[in-house]
Amino acid sequence: MVHAATVRADARAALAAAAEHARGTLVTTEGGVADEMVRQALATTLADADATLAATDPAAATDPAATTGTTGARSATALRVQTAALAAADSAVAAAHEAWLQAEAAAAAAAPRATTKQAAKPAAGAAAPSCGTTYSGPPFYTSPATAGGDGSNGKLPPEALTAISWDVDPHGTPYYLTNAAAAALERLNTAFRAQFGHSLDLDLTYRDYDTQVAMRAALGSVAAKPGTSSHGTGLALDLPELPCEYGWDTPQRDWLVSNGPAYGWASPSWAGRNGSNPEYWHFEYRG
Ligand SMILES: [Zn+2]
Known part of the structure; x- marks a missing residue:
């Protein structure tokens, strides 16, 4: 149970960090990207991640009831479910961010370059x-x-x-x-x-x-x-x-x-x- 709680806390922290990074990216790229749809996709994923974070209050992980008796058994199951949900959301934010970076890189590669003058x-x-x-x-x-x-x-x-x-x-x-x-x-x-x-x-x-x-x-x-x-x-x-x-x-x-x-x-x-x-x-x- 301690292990599950630790994994859950780590996953939640990772998601919070990924979400925070994504939020910062959204702010700094406002009006600054070629394809606004990519930003909107990230914003949607971020909103989903925020909902997951809000639904998984950190207090639940340290609830003493989670370490005792049948209540503890149920809580351990719940923790595993929540951990899986957090990991999935984390992957979603990370994947969305990665997709956005790749889209930007592709746009840069497709743009005209100074090939003649560079050469x-x-x-x-x-x-x-x-x-x-x-x-x-x-x-x-x-x-x-x-x-x-x-x-x-x-x-x-x-x-x-x-x-x-x-x-x-x-x-x-x-x-x-x-x-x-x-x-x-x-x-x-x-x-x-x-x-x-x-x-x-x-x-x-x-x-x-x-x-x-x-x-x-x-x-x-x-x-x-x-x-x-x-x-x-x-x-x-x-x-x-x-x-x-x-x-x-x-x-x-x-x-x-x-x-x-x-x-x-x-x-x-x-x-x-x-x-x-x-x-x-x-x-x-x-x-
Ligand atoms: Zn300028």
């Missing part, structure tokens, strides 16, 4: 830089300040923004960030230039609300909901995906991940290679 670079086997992307939608560009903006997400007025000094986007639009984020990026760029001999390349910084609306319409849930994108806060930047200078395992990205935080600029954990929504190109200003 032109000296690759070094497993350590070859990787700059694959799941993005296959139309191009969107960085935004000018929002005249008369109220300061909310995607509606930042000119006085809230500063253009970085060394580059503009292909349309001639300055790369805007909040005043503090821009000042910090200028300092970071000075250090980057000293290391690599040229300024940091940018693809997109501030994105206004109307552009986010257009992105959402064009891309669906792969684009953040208008009003929620970190690019609408003027505190995020995207590096260019091509050429592959800033992809996974490149000296440039590794340097930025290591040195950026000293200037307030970091790669969010969700955007890391093992994060819930890998985006090697995305950095955020944390102050």
